[in-house]
Amino acid sequence: MVSAPLSAPDISKDSKERLRLWIRLLRASRTIEAELRERLKKDFDTTLPRFDVMAALYRAPEGMLMSDLSRFLLVSNGNVTGIVDRLVSEGLVTRARRNGDRRTSMVRLTESGTSSFRDMASAHEGWIGELLGGVTEEETRRLAGMLKSFRSNWEGRE
Template structure:
């Protein structure tokens, strides 16, 4: 099968797609931030850190956590410090190395995260209620293809 040559219009459609994805992301993110603040008196970055730690029950090194979240170590450190002081995350030195820390959710942190995660699913479901589940699966699959290309460094 021979592909048709790319045209300037192809590029414009891809830019339109990008802008629509960006706008949708920003609108959804703004609503999530608001709901987290109202219902749980927390922030989206705190939620993101707790979500990452929930996926790693044995904990994560601080450097792994920042890599996973695609943010700087400094950003993660501030959030983790506050979560530790709130009793939601525990931080321990790795193998006696006082510079390398492993962080993980405490029992209280796990309980709070489960409640936030359930609410998060409800909010997203409500915001995207007009999207047919099959179409959502198709779009998610398409975006996964892009993601694997970008994360591979290609």
């Protein structure tokens, strides 16, 4: 749970504003994510993690190694494996060993998976447009640029 930071005399005004910004970003993200989860379940009987796996595979029509897929999605191999297993059983994804290597699997969307994902992606884009409808095009560009810059400042740190 996120709560407001406690007052501390040694925290600068800028620091407090950054904490408030973080809380606002977190709340906005969680609110939008919860709505997307609900709509995906209601309209497509699917989950956000399944949508994310299919989206990653859609962007890589030649397929992805399972390890690359989990790294791209920032989740464990075990999480991805369970989702991919279900997608394979439903005929939405294929899995094949790479060059006969039993340790590595390539996964890709099937034609049915691609078609199914396109339908979900179209609805998803509309939902995002609706949920962020109060943000102007200029504000969208500016905020996206700020977040991209912010990400590049800390990305790659360990």
